[in-house]
Amino acid sequence: MQIPYTVELRSDTGLFNAKLGVWLFLASEVMLFGALFSSYVLLRVGAEHWPHGWEELNIPLATLNTVVLISSSVTMVMSWASLKLNNFKKYKMYMGLTILCALIFLVVKAFEYGHKFEIGHLPGTSTFLAIYFTLTGLHGLHVIGGIILNGYLWGPGSKMWQSAPDRFTNRVEVAGLYWHFVDLVWIFLFPVLYLL
Amino acid sequence: MDQHVATAPHVGEAHAHHEELGFLRKYVFSIDHKVIGLQYGITALLFLFFGFTLMMLMRWQLAHPNHPIPAMYFIVPIAIIGVVVLLISKFKPSLSMLVGVLFLGLAALVSYLTSGDDRMPGGIMLPEFYNQLGAMHGTIMVFLGVVPLAVGAFGNYVVPLQIGAPDMAFPKLNAVSYWSYFVGGVVMLVSFFVPGGAANSGWTSYSPLANVATTGQTYWLVGMVFLITSSLLGSVNFIVTIIQLRAKGMTFMRLPFFVWAQFVTSFLLLLAFPPLEAAGILQLMDRLAGTSFFLPSGLVVAGQPLQVSGGGHPILWQHLFWFLAHPEVYVLILPAMGILGEVIANNTRKPLWGYKSLVYAVIFLGFMSFIVWAHHMFLTGMGTVISAFFQTTTMIISIPSIIILTALIISLWGGSIRFTPPMLFALAFLPMFGIGGLTGLPLGLAPTDIHLHDTYYVIGHFHYVVAPGTLFALFAGIYYWYPKVTGRKLSDMMGKIHFWGSFVSINFVFLPMFIQGFAGVSRRLSDGAQQYAHAQNMLPWNEVMSIGAWVLGAFQVVFIVNFFWSLKRGESVGDNPWQATTLEWSAAPTPPPHGNFTKTPEVYRGPYEYSVPGKSRDFTPQNEAD
Amino acid sequence: MSEAHAEDIKKHVRTYIMVFVALLALTVVTVAISTLHLSTFAAVTVALIIAVIKGSLVASYFMHLISEKKLIYAVLVLTVVFFVGLMFLPVGAFSDKITMP
Structure with missing residues (x-):
């Protein structure tokens, strides 16, 4: 027997399975990052001295990264819209741009990390740097996960467009939800770590 | 799975397709929810047995502190169980043979644990090793035993059948969560072999103790990350399945x-x-990257100031840990209550009393379980205002628990009860869980908790909830659903021996803990509190409890033998031997094929229409049209 | 795909571009404000307000939350409730503590 509602919508919920699944997954991600934010607040309130982000970190690079990540979110949603408009070529282009932006983000991040390591600012140096490396590191892992996911949908996974276009469009939408969430986390990480 | 789904729109074809799968695809990397459920079940039962063995080692030490422990008393019985199971299998490749071999492996593992100069030199258990056993007993029982059995095994096998679904919503994800659990379990076992042994900071892994502990603690954390990932993927799958894949009606x-x-x-x-x-x-960052999230400045360990940047908070760990671990308690108990609902309704031949109040109570319970966590932390220097808040929420959360228990007890009223083995376990659950729950109230109130905190009273309390509570309910579930899985019933006689033996002996294990706790005997002492003057007249109880534990262990052997004997010799049954109303019995064949149902079931009524007046039979299945 | 549907999507695309511009503008604003080095309270308030606005834009338009099904809202409301519970954690740790006199 076939598993129902992989593509078509269930009438009483109005959803297909994967969409509900990814939102539940994102709910758990909210709790994961929420716990880390909460720990950040607790550590900061309890600390005798807490440096301002701008004293320790490179704001221009982080601003650049914010812009890069926001752009990738836009290209992601455009790639989904292209599929909805039946334009597979444009999908390929926008999805490619999304992956490119994600890679740029990681390269910039690598420069930031590299500089920190060079001047001996390691996670063990202070609690501020500890939480900085933990939060951005975990976010970085999510970016890498997104690149793998989007890379699959851009490359080998895109064959599904021929066999089951609706299902493929759904997959891209679901991957997009995850990717926007990664962007959303960064939108909060950026001011909390860098600007305050 | 994609081709699978695409090429198998008809049931007959699905079945045929199923036959073509090779051994690996069918039994090892299966994506059928029933096979995955069984994988979870067997793995979890083995881990439960292993966790129990660790406890037996501890109990021997507590009864006779600082005397050599006769390792053969442990190794030989386990090896004998292995050989018996192998004999039952007649050495033909089968589940029985696999489990028999695993028991022999377990015997080897135990012989490793009971030797070695850094664990038991001359057979005398070192306190450090006792700490490992304690930490790993808790971890294995909770995270590798009960949760995978209650949620992974029963949930996986039964939920899609009961809601009339062909499988879980994401079959591949389901397999990933089992294998993630498996890897987590392996990492935990491997940690016994690293220098310094396994984790030894308790199952709670409190900082800063856990930060300065041996390498085993790192393995524990890595293992936990796998187990948590497994649970997360599993829970997404369950929620989507239950919301999206319910059959028509x-x-x-x-x-x-x-x-x-x-x-x-x-x-x-x-x-x-x-x-x-x-x-x-x-905590991994603390241990590996030299950060100090949980380490305060100026920490001194063994007379030496610790070289860390400091500035962290040990209490932060406790907050985060208990934010999980209190809901976790309900993760342990809720599926058990669910099993109880099925077994009691079926064996009293009448509807569950107050189905709606049960449902609302469970939802409320789940909700409240998120805001009671700090009642584990009354002794951390919390002020009276916050204490009062968490005391109040704790008292409030007892209300839905009482509603559930009361509804289940009232369900017995006026029923013509069938005292089958599953029903016996279910009946025993009610008073046992009652004891466990009610003894929790003094722990939830700060004034009494100050006396009872970290004594054996706490151990008695939560073991009454989890051992004669949850585990009895899980046994009830195994006896209840075994015929659906295998097509044969477990032997009633052996089941009754297993039940009465376990029921009597388990109380000898846990009841004395309350007495010791009231007298102020602390938990986690490797010599059973021999060194304390105030505990002297409490020491004889240690021996009583240990004998109780051995008797309890002996009766579990009856269960193991029953389990494998009945695979071949048990009474052969049809699709609905218990005359039950829910879909897994009334609509699915025994054992259910790949895809579960021969024809998509449609539901016309509530789940417990037993003894409806005017009907010819005393049960009306959910899929029976009027 | 029907013509009306395609029209809808094109309308969406215009919205995405507008949201993109708004996000860029807000990023510039929040960085600019941070250079003023306001008092901690003011800086935290302003930065979080801007972050919440940006986050809501992403969630509402890119993730289509603005026209999502009720069930998704229910899941998110539940999550928000527990998230608030999590944020209560530092309060529990600091607001009311027994200290040595």
Whole structure:
């Protein structure tokens, strides 16, 4: 027997399975990052001295990264819209741009990390740097996960467009939800770590 | 699975396709929810047995502190069980043979544990090793035993059948969560072999103790990350399955109570586990990257100031840990209550009393379980205002628990009860869980908790909830659903011996703990409190409890033999031997094929229509049209 | 795909571009404000307000939350409730503590 509602919508919920699944997954991600934010607040309130982000970190690079990540979110949603408009070529282009932006983000991040390591600012140096490396590191892992996911949908996974276009469009939408969430986390990480 | 689904729109074809799968695809990397459920079940039962063995070692030490422990008393019985199971299998490749071999492996593992100069020089257990056993007993029982059995095994096998679904919503994800659990379990076992042994900071892994502990603690954290990932993926799968894949006519208020319990449990896993994952990441950073999230400045260990940057908070760990671990308690108990609902309704031949109040109580319980966590932390220097808040929420959360227990007890009233083995376990659950729950009230109130905190009273309390509570309910579930899985019943006679032996002996294990706790005997002492003057007249109880534990262990052997003997010799049964109303019995063949149902079931009524007046039979299945 | 549907999507695309511009503008604003080095309270308030606005834009338009199904809202409301519970954690740790006199 076939598993129902992989593509078509269930009438009483109005959803297909994967969409509900990814939102539940994102709910758990909210709790994961929420716990880390909460720990950040607790550590900061309890600390005798807490440096301002701008004293320790490179704001221009982080601003650049914010812009890069926001752009990738836009290209992601455009790639989904292209599929909805039946334009597979444009999908390929926008999805490619999304992956490119994600890679740029990681390269910039690598420069930031590299500089920190060079001047001996390691996670063990202070609690501020500890939480900085933990939060951005975990976010970085999510970016890498997104690149793998989007890379699959851009490359080998895109064959599904021929066999089951609706299902493929759904997959891209679901991957997009995850990717926007990664962007959303960064939108909060950026001011909390860098600007305050 | 994709081709699978695409090429198998008809049931007959699906079945045919199933036959073509090779051994690996069929039994090892299966994506059938029933096979995955069985994988979870067998793995979890083996881990339960292993966790029990660790406890037996500890109990021997507590009864006779600082005397050599006769390792052969442990190794030989386990090896004999292995040989017996192998004999039952007649050495033909089968589940029995696999489990027999695993028992022999377990015997080897135990012989490793009971030797070695850094564990038991001359057979005398070192306190450090006792700490490992304590930490790993807790971890294995909770995270590798009970949760995978209650949620992974029963949830996986029964939920899709009960809601009339062909499988879980994401079959591949389901397999990933089992294998993630498996890897987590292997990492935990491997940690016994690293220098310094396994984790030894308790199952709670409190900082800063855990930060300065041996390498085993790192393995523990890595293992936990796998286990948490497994639970997260599993819970997403369950929620989507229950919401999206219900058969036609299966409204939420027609769901069997077991499905409701799994549904709420999944939400607890989904939203409570991530904070522990966060805490685990922070503690890993502390241990590996030299950060000090949980280490305050100026910490001195063994007379030496610790070389860390400092500035962290040990209490942060406790907050994050208990934010998970209190909901976790309900993850342990809710599926058990769900199983109880099924077994009691079926064996009293009448509807569950107050189905709606049960459902609302479970939802409320799940909700409240998120705001009681700090009642584990009254002794951390918390002020009276916050204490009062958490005391109040703790008292409030006892209300839905009482509602559930009361509804289940009233369900017995006026029923013509069938005293089958599953029903016996279910009946025993009621008073045992009652004891466990009510002894929790003094722990939830700060003034009494100050006396009882970290004494054996606490151990007695939560073991009454989890051992004669949850585990008895899980046994009830195994006896209840075994015929559906195998087509044969477990032997009634052996089942009754198993029940009465366990029921009597388990009380000898846990009841004396309350007495010791009231007298102020602390937990986690490797010599059973021999060194304390105030505990001297409490020491004889240690021996009573240890003998109780050995008797309890002996009766579990009856269960193991029954399990494998009945695979071949048990009474052969049809599709619905218990004359039950829910879909797994009334609509699915025994054992259910790949895809579960020969014809998509449609649901016309509530889950427990037993003894409806005017009907010819005393049960009306959910899929029976009027 | 029907013509009306395609029209809808094109309308969406215009919205995405507008949201993109708004996000860029807000990023510039929040960085600019941070250079003023306001008092901690003011800086935290302003930065979080801007972050919440940006986050809501992403969630509402890119993730289509503004026209999502009720069930998704229910899941998110539940998550928000527990998230608030999590944020209560530092309060529990600091607001009311027994200290040595």
